[in-house]
Amino acid sequence: MSEVHAARRSRLRAHCAKEAGGAAALVSRPANVRYLAGRAPAGAVLLVPPSGGDVLFGHWNPAADPAGPRPGEEDGGLRAEPLPDGADPAAAAAVLAAERGAGTVALEEHHLTVARHRALTAQAPGLALGDLGCAVERQRLVKDEEEIAALRVAAEITDRALGELLESILVGRTERHLALELERRLVDHGADGPAFPTSVATGSHSGLAGHRPTDRRVEEGDFLTVRLGARFRGYRCQIGRTFVIGTSPADWQIELYEVVFAAQRAAREALAPGVEYRAVDRAARQVLDEAGHGGALGPVTGHGVGLEIGEDPRLSPGAMGRLGPCVPVTVEPGVHLPGRGGVRIDDTLVVRSTADGGPELLTITTKELLAL
Amino acid sequence: MSEVHAARRSRLRAHCAKEAGGAAALVSRPANVRYLAGRAPAGAVLLVPPSGGDVLFGHWNPAADPAGPRPGEEDGGLRAEPLPDGADPAAAAAVLAAERGAGTVALEEHHLTVARHRALTAQAPGLALGDLGCAVERQRLVKDEEEIAALRVAAEITDRALGELLESILVGRTERHLALELERRLVDHGADGPAFPTSVATGSHSGLAGHRPTDRRVEEGDFLTVRLGARFRGYRCQIGRTFVIGTSPADWQIELYEVVFAAQRAAREALAPGVEYRAVDRAARQVLDEAGHGGALGPVTGHGVGLEIGEDPRLSPGAMGRLGPCVPVTVEPGVHLPGRGGVRIDDTLVVRSTADGGPELLTITTKELLAL
Numbered sequence: 001m002s003e004v005h006a007a008r009r010s011r012l013r014a015h016c017a018k019e020a021g022g023a024a025a026l027v028s029r030p031a032n033v034r035y036l037a038g039r040a041p042a043g044a045v046l047l048v049p050p051s052g053g054d055v056l057f058g059h060w061n062p063a064a065d066p067a068g069p070r071p072g073e074e075d076g077g078l079r080a081e082p083l084p085d086g087a088d089p090a091a092a093a094a095v096l097a098a099e100r101g102a103g104t105v106a107l108e109e110h111h112l113t114v115a116r117h118r119a120l121t122a123q124a125p126g127l128a129l130g131d132l133g134c135a136v137e138r139q140r141l142v143k144d145e146e147e148i149a150a151l152r153v154a155a156e157i158t159d160r161a162l163g164e165l166l167e168s169i170l171v172g173r174t175e176r177h178l179a180l181e182l183e184r185r186l187v188d189h190g191a192d193g194p195a196f197p198t199s200v201a202t203g204s205h206s207g208l209a210g211h212r213p214t215d216r217r218v219e220e221g222d223f224l225t226v227r228l229g230a231r232f233r234g235y236r237c238q239i240g241r242t243f244v245i246g247t248s249p250a251d252w253q254i255e256l257y258e259v260v261f262a263a264q265r266a267a268r269e270a271l272a273p274g275v276e277y278r279a280v281d282r283a284a285r286q287v288l289d290e291a292g293h294g295g296a297l298g299p300v301t302g303h304g305v306g307l308e309i310g311e312d313p314r315l316s317p318g319a320m321g322r323l324g325p326c327v328p329v330t331v332e333p334g335v336h337l338p339g340r341g342g343v344r345i346d347d348t349l350v351v352r353s354t355a356d357g358g359p360e361l362l363t364i365t366t367k368e369l370l371a372l
Numbered sequence: 373m374s375e376v377h378a379a380r381r382s383r384l385r386a387h388c389a390k391e392a393g394g395a396a397a398l399v400s401r402p403a404n405v406r407y408l409a410g411r412a413p414a415g416a417v418l419l420v421p422p423s424g425g426d427v428l429f430g431h432w433n434p435a436a437d438p439a440g441p442r443p444g445e446e447d448g449g450l451r452a453e454p455l456p457d458g459a460d461p462a463a464a465a466a467v468l469a470a471e472r473g474a475g476t477v478a479l480e481e482h483h484l485t486v487a488r489h490r491a492l493t494a495q496a497p498g499l500a501l502g503d504l505g506c507a508v509e510r511q512r513l514v515k516d517e518e519e520i521a522a523l524r525v526a527a528e529i530t531d532r533a534l535g536e537l538l539e540s541i542l543v544g545r546t547e548r549h550l551a552l553e554l555e556r557r558l559v560d561h562g563a564d565g566p567a568f569p570t571s572v573a574t575g576s577h578s579g580l581a582g583h584r585p586t587d588r589r590v591e592e593g594d595f596l597t598v599r600l601g602a603r604f605r606g607y608r609c610q611i612g613r614t615f616v617i618g619t620s621p622a623d624w625q626i627e628l629y630e631v632v633f634a635a636q637r638a639a640r641e642a643l644a645p646g647v648e649y650r651a652v653d654r655a656a657r658q659v660l661d662e663a664g665h666g667g668a669l670g671p672v673t674g675h676g677v678g679l680e681i682g683e684d685p686r687l688s689p690g691a692m693g694r695l696g697p698c699v700p701v702t703v704e705p706g707v708h709l710p711g712r713g714g715v716r717i718d719d720t721l722v723v724r725s726t727a728d729g730g731p732e733l734l735t736i737t738t739k740e741l742l743a744l
Contacts, residue, residue, distance in 0.1 A: 061582045085671040086690075109486035115503075117486045131487075180556050187548060210433045299457040318458070 002076030004146065008036050008139065009048050009077070015135050016106060017050060023104040024049040024097045025132050028090050029111040031307040032136035034234060037078060038069060045089035047097060054078045055096060057089035090116055094124040106132035134312075141304065141312055142326050148350055150235035151305070151328055154195065155348055155362035157230040158239050161185035162365050170372055171220060171245060175200040175213035178226070186230045195229035195236030196309045206242060207334050207342020209298050220246040223253060223341040224372070225334075229309070229348075236309045238330050239363040240346025243370045252340075256293075257369045260335055260343040263287035264367075267301050267315070267331045271351050271359040277319035284333040285317070296335040296342070304329050305348055327351045328362070374448030376518065380408050380511065381420050381449070387507050388478060389422060395476035396421040396469045397504050400462050401483040403679040404508035406606060409450060410441060417461035419469060426450045427468060429461035462488055466496040478504035506684075513676065513684055514698050520722055522607035523677070523700055526567065527720055527734035529602040530611050533557035534737050542744055543592060543617060547572040547585035550598070558602045567601035567608030568681045578614060579706050579714020581670050592618040595625060595713040596744070597706075601681070601720075608681045610702050611735040612718025615742045624712070628665075629741045632707055632715040635659035636739070639673050639687070639703045643723050643731040649691035656705040657689070668707040668714070676701050677720055699723045700734070 016023050025048040027033055033046050037056050040046075044058030060071040060082050069080035083092055090112060097105045105124075109117075109131045121129065143151070161182055170178070179198040186194055201211040206223035218224055227240040242260075244253055267284035281301040288294050304311035305328050313321055315329060323329075329351065334344030345367055350360040388395050397420040399405055405418050409428050412418075416430030432443040432454050441447060443454035455464055462484060469477045477496075479489075481503045493501065515523070533554055542550070551570040558566055573583040578595035590596055599612040614632075616625055639656035653673040660666050676683035677700050685693055687701060695701075701723065706716030717739055722732040 109490070110488075112486050114481035114484055114486055114489045116482075118481070176559055180559060184552050184556070187552060 002038065002078070004144070005036055005038050005078070006076040009054055011139060012036065012048055012136060013050060013052075015139070016048070016132075019135070020106045020130060020132070021104060022050045023106040023130055024102040025135070026090060026093050026097070026105050026107040027132070027136055029108050029136070032108070032140070034307055035136060035140055039234075040069065043089060045093045047093040049097065049100060049102060052077055053100075055093065056080045057083055057092045059083055059085070059089070088116060088119060091120045091123045094120045094127055098124040098127045102127065104128040104130050106130040108132050108136075110134065137312060140306055142324050143306060143328060143350075144326070147235060147306065148326065148328065150233040151237055151348065151350070152362055154191070154230040154232035154235050154237040155239070155364075157186055157189040157191050157232060158228060158237055159363060159365045160189050161230070162226065162228065162239060162241065165226070166243070166370070166372060170218045170224065172217055174215045174217050175202055175205070176215055178218070179213040182226065182228050186228065189230075191230035191232055192234070193231050195231045195238060199225070199227040201225045202245075204339055204341050207336035207344050209334060209336075209344070218245055221250070222246075223343065225342070225344050227344065227346060234307050236305055236307070237328075237348040237362060238305060238309065238332070238346055239348065239365060240332055240334075240344045241365060241367070242343040242345060243372050245372055247371060249369060249371055254369065256335060256337070257343050259288065259291040259293060260333060260345055261367060261369075263333045264331055264345045264347070267333065268347065268349060268359060268361075271323065271329065271331070271349060273323055273325045273351060273353050275323050277313045277315050277321050277323065278317055280315045280323070280331070281317055281319070284331070288333065288335065293335045296337070297333055302330040302332050323351045325351055325353055325356070374410065374450070376516070377408055377410050377450070378448040381426055383511060384408065384420055384508060385422060385424070387511070388420070388504075391507070392478045392502060392504070393476060394422045395478040395502055396474040397507070398462065398465050398469070398477050398479040399504070399508055401480050401508070404480070404512070406679055407508060407512055411606075412441065415461060417465045419465040421469065421472060421474060424449055425472075427465065428452045429455055429464045431455055431457070431461070460488060460491060463492045463495045466492045466499055470496040470499045474499065476500040476502050478502040480504050480508075482506065509684060512678055514696050515678060515700060515722075516698070519607060519678065520698065520700065522605040523609050523720065523722070524734055526563070526602040526604035526607050526609040527611070527736075529558055529561040529563050529604060530600060530609055531735060531737045532561050533602070534598065534600065534611060534613065537598070538615070538742070538744060542590045542596065544589055546587045546589050547574055547577070548587055550590070551585040554598065554600050558600065561602075563602035563604055564606070565603050567603045567610060571597070571599040573597045574617075576711055576713050579708035579716050581706060581708075581716070590617055593622070594618075595715065597714070597716050599716065599718060606679050608677055608679070609700075609720040609734060610677060610681065610704070610718055611720065611737060612704055612706075612716045613737060613739070614715040614717060615744050617744055619743060621741060621743060626741065628707060628709070629715050631660065631663040631665060632705060632717055633739060633741075635705045636703055636717045636719070639705065640719065640721060640731060640733075643695065643701065643703070643721060645695055645697045645723060645725050647695050649685045649687050649693050649695065650689055652687045652695070652701075652703070653689055653691070656703070660705065660707065665707045668709070669705055674702040674704050695723045697723055697725055697728070
């Protein structure tokens with residue numbers, strides 16, 4: 001893996017040479033550090049100077065996972081530098097950059113706090129500081145095949161955990177218990193852990209976007225919405241499904257399900273390289289608008305996934321930009337009717353050209369309305 | 373509860389009048405917002421102007437927990453102000469402060485990022501910005517009886533979850549499964565969730581401070597270290613115990629356990645109002661030093677707990693300050709012998725004067741060396 005990370009750092013170096021006047025990059029945002037250096041201790045900071053000799057500064061814990069760079073070692077052009085207790089890795093990186101005569105250091109102003117920025121300025125007073133902005137996040141947008149393979153495994157684990165739950169008896173169990181059981185099954189099947197807190201919503205809670213599981217029990221006639229995802233080698237996927245509990249769904253349930261399903265399909269089918277982010281959102285929104293549920297859709301129809309669960313792009317009405325190939329996104333419209341419940345259907349897909357077979361669906365659990 | 377929060381905000385207002393020239397306080401750190409305003413949506417920001425009329429800015433989610441201020445409502449001198457999608461609550465707070473003619477706004481420079489600070493300056497250009505520093509964290513140091521009651525419940529839940537685990541068969545089960553089971557039991561007994569990721573370490577992993585559970589199975593003769601805690605109404609406690617698996621511990625296990633137990637007891641007994649933080653640390657460190665294990669102790673012997681798991685004070689050799697009454701802290705020394713394993717014993721206690729009965733032990737599970 002160290003070659004992969006070295007190649008990513010070379011791309012960042014090339015970006016800094018072109019866009020930031022040859023500044024050294026100081027990367028502090030955890031997902032960005034992991035992307036460029038592999039697994040690193042919490043709070044580690046990466047210095048990527050214009051001429052190479054990259055250094056990862058951090059506080060290693062002997063109990064941490066043995067993967068990733070080891071303190072004091074050098075691998076693939078990256079040295080791992082352990083720091084004394086209490087030292088800020090960002091300040092240590094700035095001091096080294098100043099010692100090496102760097103003209104400017106570009107740091108992640110959207111991650112560093114004002115207080116750390118100030119302390120860093122005091123410790124390396126001669127150094128000019130610039131803003132790296134979201135250069136690493138932009139680099140992370142398009143995934144390589146190794147990243148997509150990790151997402152694929154995450155989705156397989158997720159489908160399996162959900163499939164097992166569907167075979168068990170659900171009536172009478174609480175949202176909280178079902179959520180815990182799903183998270184246990186994710187880990188059983190090899191996940192590092194859940195990609196985000198599992199949401200289980202039944203009855204009047206169903207269809208709510210950010211529902212936290214409560215002690216409400218599943219009852220006959222309920223809609224049941226579950227939303228979960230596995231994290232595998234750091235990569236996070238997301239699935240959401242809505243079921244109906246009992247022998248036969250009510251008419252309003254069938255109608256609402258069909259509308260949300262049609263909106264979700266429209267957005268999935270809109271996914272292609274070159275398509276505007278907001279066009280994907282519009283595809284789902286239009287279907288819901290026509291059915292009189294436009295107001296019920298939240299601000300986004302989907303978002304990128306990878307080392308974080310909510311990455312760029314945002315598939316929303318105001319989003320600027322166009323999809324590229326190998327960008328994994330969620331498509332997750334939903335409608336909640338206050339007091340009654342609702343439907344959410346979420347998938348994780350990878351954008352692919354028609355020549356490559358069109359969008360690749362990672363979360364393959366059926367989207368038929370199952371009565372459980 | 374809203375009177376409690378209003379009283380806390382009044383104390384902050386008095387602090388700003390005295391120490392910050394009557395600046396309005398802009399509080400953004402999540403635990404600080406919760407302390408001063410009750411449950412608030414993720415990312416909410418609180419404005420506490422010198423003359424009252426406090427406002428909580430945020431993005432409410434209809435699915436969030438119904439406790440805490442409701443958007444658009446006013447309660448106990450606090451108005452909850454919902455924002456349009458994409459608006460930064462900190463910038464909205466700054467704009468309102470400027471409109472109301474605030475001279476200076478003191479914000480949490482240790483929490484706000486450089487980029488947010490810059491955007492806020494651009495949106496409220498006339499406003500003078502100062503640093504609130506850790507004023508709210510200092511206010512949170514000493515707990516009121518309601519906070520201690522929540523910690524007491526958290527500790528009861530934690531003791532019960534651990535007690536149940538000890539009644540089950542442990543040999544052959546993996547660290548990962550034991551950790552998941554403990555977390556499930558915490559929730560079963562009424563926790564909001566775990567206070568921090570549960571650590572289970574067996575055999576050569578035992579005694580490591582930040583061990584993440586692996587697929588290693590518990591074996592006869594192992595030391596088994598577990599470290600867990602419940603979160604109840606936002607308040608987090610911590611317990612750590614080490615057991616030996618099988619009928620009779622080896623001599624080295626008994627010796628090591630006795631040393632760590634003596635160090636832990638020395639630090640517990642040192643807890644009293646007026647005692648220096650570092651004196652508590654020294655009490656434990658001295659026992660370990662004399663037994664030749666001084667180097668094995670990490671940088672801290674314990675830390676404060678409350679709305680966060682690692683709060684002030686830090687009980688470490690370099691810490692400045694003295695304990696006050698009603699400050700809950702952990703006492704958690706440990707020794708790990710590489711390749712063999714080790715012992716950790718963690719308790720959560722509340723500092724009390726001798727007249728009040730001395731330190732109040734919240735985590736009451738036995739600290740005898742149990743052979744399971």
